[in-house]
Amino acid sequence: MSTATIVSLPDQSTARVPKMNFLTRENGLLSWLLTGDHKRIATLYLISITFFFFIGGALAGLIRLELLTPQSDLLAMDTYNKVFTMHGIIMIFFFLVPSVPATLGNFLIPMMVGAKDLALPKINLLSWYLYMIAGVMAIYTMIAGGVDTGWTFTTPLSTHYLNTHVISTGLAIFVAGFSSIFTGLNFIVTIHKMRCPGMTWFRLPLFVWSNYAASILMVLGTPVLAITLVLIVLERTVGIGVFDPAKGGDPLLFQHLFWFYSHPAVYIMILPGMGVISEVISTFSRKRVFGYTAVAFSSVAIAVFGFFVWAHHMFIMGISNYAALVFSLLTMLVAVPSAIKIFNWAFTLYKGSITFETPMLYAFGFMGLFTIGGMTGVFLGATGTDIHLTETYFIVAHFHFVMVGGMLMAFLSGIHFWWPKWTGRMYPEKISQFAAVTTFIGFNLTFFPQFILGMLGMPRRYASYPPEFQVLNVFSTAGATVLGVGYLLPILYLTWSIKYGAVAGDNPWQATGLEWMTQSPPLTENFPQIPVMDHEAYDYEWLERQQQQEVASV
């Protein structure tokens, strides 16, 4: 690996983190709890979602430990069911959905469009409070005895056959849904109305485009989930019978409603991650993103098509064969924009000037894992192979390749990339590169064997399994251990770096986004004065001219 780097830090003997910034502006707990500053709210979100990520991760650890042996020995079967249910609910609704939008998006979007704050700062704070209320409800559920519906809440199991805490969980997700609706709404308004002079739609960084697409999905999709969960709660409490076949209801209707949100939800989760990758790959290859408009519109295409593929979760559930045909075709169409993005990122490297700092390593990891995750999605989107592969570990592996291999890699890439902006200090490079590589290896060891298990037919959500599947499960559990180390390391060294990291300066990566044109950490108002965008996005030549001028004027 080349030792060349683009990092340019100020002289460490004289450099100081600016005294006046959004972190130091006010002190005391109340100044945080009542803040309207998008960067502080993003910080609150970052701390809370990290907390939930580690709860979800601990539950994942329990799952993998239980699956080390074919028998159900570590956990009783009911406990296992609760553990995987809570793992799914916490990771999806309390980590993946808010991960990039509510933290990085919240932190960056106003700065990227050149605004002082989001359009609706109080709504933004409200969204964090809703998230926390929902989080407390979810934790209450866990302490009170848990829930074992699976994160999909399949009726009539969830409505008539379980007496765990379905209602409190349903309501928790209902509340969390509003938190994400408010975030999405805020982004849409901000991107439409708050762009600084000169910031046209096609000068927006691709991170903004992809968050915009995800926001549309949040605002249009989440209400359907809210309604569905209310129906579940009503079914359990009053017995309205919408999903109950004994009362003339249709249990399949639940699945239609649930997946109408939950399929777009996976795009809510992945699109902002794709935005991170665009920024990182461009910055570390010193090049404008290849085919900017294609990448921007592919985000929108994913958002639009994403709404019309939900029934591909139900190919084997007795929907009509012709409905399956239509949904399969649309699923194939939604796969294309992802392929377009991958190739555009790859060609962004062409004739670039590439360096391999941690964010770039994570981004490379993302590209490889997301390609595998995306292609295996096509296996499941084709109706014929879906029959055999669905509801097995193949789908577990596919989903984790996209969500963990894709989204989590992108999240970590973004956290490392904007860490200097957020805290004013650099993370330690060597150990973080080591963490990135560890994560990649651990990830593949954990989830690749699951594709084979799925092809062999091992069903998901099994506390015990036939003994011939053990070897592959042992590999998977071993991988999870490595993966765990890969996720613990950043928590440690990032915390360390808040105090001891090298002072970053305004623009350590020599990146072109407006967020890098202000001090690190930024002022509460982001910019001393509202910037004027007088160049295209990712215009590295403009940046060079700018820097030469500065040198000349000094």
Add this chain to the structure above:
Amino acid sequence: MNYISPVLWQFLQHWMSNFPLFPPEASKIAPQMDALFFFMVLVSLVGLTIVILLVLSFSILYNKTRHPHATQIEGSTLLEATWTIIPLGLFLIMFVWGALLYFRIYTPPANAMNIYVVGKQWMWKAEHPGGQHEINELHVPEGVPVQLTLISQDVFHSFSIPAFRVKREAIPGRYTSVWFEATRPGTYHLFCTQYCGTNHSQMIGHVVVMTPDDYKKWLAGSTSGNSLAQNGERLFASLSCNACHNNTPDARGPNLANVYGSYITLSSGERVRVDDAFLRAAILDPSENVKQGFVPIMPTYQGQISEEGVISLVEYIKHLDSNYRIQQTLNTTQLLPSSEGQPAPAGNAAASGEVKQ
């Protein structure tokens, strides 16, 4: 390793070299599905290799040491078109290929033998037309198309036989079906793949594929004495279905002989084909399924007959080709002094066992 502990070494060697990587292909459709699967694996590998090669070679060619100044490139419509159209074309091939398989798997041939499967927390109960019952096992002959008619008595279950590459959800309140033709005698896994509560992972069993001769022996050796249709006939009498559905001149219900497979017109004007699903709906929800010209007086049997009972009734009506025996049964029961004006008591243990108490 050999050094440290020969025993451990042997154990590891045995353990690591004895695990499957690919499921057996034991049905007619399995090799066809695997062909598509391997095509997809191939396309994925090629795609992944291209991405890896691009990233690797650009990383080597254009890293900062070797290529200190980036050349700005806007993009290329030609390249964009290439990587839109080629993946789209490949995906469409997979779509068509997959759809062909899907229609094949979910369209049972007319000559398939039918086995009913009821899923319930947490077991699979198979009901053969000859009256053989099995729990968490399914015996099928080799080389004969077998259709499974599935239903769940409680929550969603999913009937999966990986070696056959088929799977179908068992749904409460509605029949679904899937078929296969086993090609290789042996014992294969049977799983419930839809999460169904506490003992989901215990809802597993075996599918035993037998040569036709062995299968005949098995059928003869495991019959419970009555075929499904015979059980259905008893239920038909004990539930007093025969009081109305007897094709006498003053019968209040439609004639059921030879009704299976025919088209009838409902009072709503809708024309429907009488199949298993319709018969089930007509028994459990009669007021929605009244034949034109009849009064909706039939009571619902929802909650009164178990799914197995419904299956017996359906199987009985399916094979009913004359009303002679129905009328005979009626005449006989009328002769009994105790049955004056009240429904006939459940005839025997086998039938009453299928009526919910």
